[in-house]
Amino acid sequence: MSRIGSYFIFLGTLFRNREKLRVYLSLILNECTLIGVGSIFIVALVNIFIGAVTCVQTAYNLTNPFVPKNIIALIVRDSSILELAPTLSCIVLAGKVGSNIASEIGTMRITEQVDALEVMGINSSSYLILPKVIASVLMFPLLVIMAGFLAILGGYIAGTLAGVISSEDYISGLRFEYKPFGIVFALIKTVVFAFLISTISAYQGYNVSGGALEVGAASTSAVTNSCIAIVAADFVLTQLLLT
Amino acid sequence: MIDIKDISKSFGGRQILTSIDGSFQPGDTSLIIGGSGTGKSVLLKCMIGLIKPDSGEVLYDGRNFLTGDLNEQKAIRREMGVLFQGSALFDSKTVLENVRFPLDMLTEQSESEKVERAQECLQRVGLENAADRMPSEISGGMKKRVGIARAIVLNPKYLFCDEPNSGLDPLTSIKIDQLISEITDEYKITTVVITHDMNSMMEIGEKIMFLYEGKKLWQGDSNSLTQSNVKELNEFINANKLIREMEK
Numbered sequence: 001m002s003r004i005g006s007y008f009i010f011l012g013t014l015f016r017n018r019e020k021l022r023v024y025l026s027l028i029l030n031e032c033t034l035i036g037v038g039s040i041f042i043v044a045l046v047n048i049f050i051g052a053v054t055c056v057q058t059a060y061n062l063t064n065p066f067v068p069k070n071i072i073a074l075i076v077r078d079s080s081i082l083e084l085a086p087t088l089s090c091i092v093l094a095g096k097v098g099s100n101i102a103s104e105i106g107t108m109r110i111t112e113q114v115d116a117l118e119v120m121g122i123n124s125s126s127y128l129i130l131p132k133v134i135a136s137v138l139m140f141p142l143l144v145i146m147a148g149f150l151a152i153l154g155g156y157i158a159g160t161l162a163g164v165i166s167s168e169d170y171i172s173g174l175r176f177e178y179k180p181f182g183i184v185f186a187l188i189k190t191v192v193f194a195f196l197i198s199t200i201s202a203y204q205g206y207n208v209s210g211g212a213l214e215v216g217a218a219s220t221s222a223v224t225n226s227c228i229a230i231v232a233a234d235f236v237l238t239q240l241l242l243t
Numbered sequence: 244m245i246d247i248k249d250i251s252k253s254f255g256g257r258q259i260l261t262s263i264d265g266s267f268q269p270g271d272t273s274l275i276i277g278g279s280g281t282g283k284s285v286l287l288k289c290m291i292g293l294i295k296p297d298s299g300e301v302l303y304d305g306r307n308f309l310t311g312d313l314n315e316q317k318a319i320r321r322e323m324g325v326l327f328q329g330s331a332l333f334d335s336k337t338v339l340e341n342v343r344f345p346l347d348m349l350t351e352q353s354e355s356e357k358v359e360r361a362q363e364c365l366q367r368v369g370l371e372n373a374a375d376r377m378p379s380e381i382s383g384g385m386k387k388r389v390g391i392a393r394a395i396v397l398n399p400k401y402l403f404c405d406e407p408n409s410g411l412d413p414l415t416s417i418k419i420d421q422l423i424s425e426i427t428d429e430y431k432i433t434t435v436v437i438t439h440d441m442n443s444m445m446e447i448g449e450k451i452m453f454l455y456e457g458k459k460l461w462q463g464d465s466n467s468l469t470q471s472n473v474k475e476l477n478e479f480i481n482a483n484k485l486i487r488e489m490e491k
Contacts, residue, residue, distance in 0.1 A: 017313065019348065023347075023348065107334075108334075111329055111331060111334075112327040112328070112329055112331035113331050113332075113333055113334070115293055115327065115331065116325065116327060116331040116333075118292075118293060119291050119292070119293065119320060119323060119325045120320060120321075120344075120345055120348060120349065121316070121317040121320035121321060121349070122348055
């Protein structure tokens with residue numbers, strides 16, 4: 001409980017005694033490049049294959065001849081948009097971005113770079129972490145939009161190449177019973193996940209004391225705690241927004 | 244001038260500092276010496292506001308640093324320069340960017356003024372040719388000099404150096420000591436250096452404070468260092484073979 005309390009106090013420090021806006025602009029742009037552009041490859045790769053696997057596995061399980069083939073595409077579409085693209089991509093990003101944030105800030109902490117900022121009278125948590133949080137909240141939704149598209153594309157390629165569904169069936173399935181709120185729901189989830197991953201990882205890194213061993217442990221905790229927060233928030237948001 | 248009064252600090256029930264008093268004058272290079280784990284770095288961190296002491300006062304030219312409001316503390320911090328033990332250079336910035344960082348963050352100077360001032364400071368520490376290099380590309384001694392350049396870029400009134408010679412060879416250590424001493428004289432800065440290096444004590448220690456188990460046991464100048472009656476101080480000094488042989 002005390003760690004949760006300390007996390008919320010830490011969140012408060014991000015927004016108090018901030019530096020001038022112009023200081024953050026270049027930092028945010030830089031972080032957007034590192035977090036967003038730097039994650040495109042892994043997110044794309046994971047989602048193409050996840051979409052492909054979902055399509056083939058769904059086809060494998062749909063043995064009833066009375067169920068139309070285009071249902072496969074509908075399942076790929078809905079599971080990709082509602083769950084796989086936002087949640088699975090954010091779990092991948094917790095591993096990539098979260099561990100990076102924790103180890104970067106943790107290393108800055110143990111090499112006294114954070115202290116150097118503090119003695120200059122700069123709010124180190126706000127200066128170092130706020131740009132990462134803003135960049136994550138801006139870039140994660142873009143990555144998830146791309147992830148959803150690529151997962152559906154991956155399903156199409158795998159399904160048609162494996163011969164489990166025709167191109168026409170897949171496209172008709174994608175158009176069948178489409179609810180646009182699914183995308184809004186995915187983006188809301190992603191923004192929440194982005195905030196959780198960036199702040200939890202930064203909190204772990206910022207509170208490191210010791211040496212390289214502790215930085216490694218903080219990085220591991222950042223990923224573990226972020227994943228726990230993601231699945232818990234996923235359940236809460238699904239209950240709140242889809243029921 | 245910096246005055247510290249009755250500074251005490253404990254961590255988890257363990258007393259680290261006990262009622263430390265002292266005064267550090269402008270234009271002097273004052274040394275805080277003592278063995279490892281005697282509380283030197285904790286005292287320095289209390290003085291620069293990185294650790295809040297349990298009790299006591301730190302006065303910068305009469306201004307209480309610990310009880311002042313955020314703006315007063317910020318104003319005092321802007322008059323400080325700190326050289327950290329590991330130099331604490333920002334890994335992602337070049338040498339020049341590191342030196343101009345305080346100017347970027349804390350002043351409204353134009354781009355050309357900032358670059359000019361940062362280059363002037365790099366020139367002062369003899370590193371004008373290393374401006375575009377990254378911290379990972381320079382030696383430990385060079386990092387210390389960049390750290391000094393960053394510490395003096397805002398023309399500080401108070402300069403703090405935490406073990407400026409740690410990890411350096413004797414020759415580079417002497418150069419760093421001389422640089423700190425020259426800068427202190429040149430700009431009439433109140434300089435406080437934490438060290439356990441005997442060469443530094445003999446070279447630059449104008450005023451010396453000796454800490455032992457978190458208590459101040461002795462304060463004086465370098466000339467009277469070897470004539471003290473404090474057993475712990477004598478043991479500390481005589482741990483150095485060279486001093487022992489000099490005394491014979």
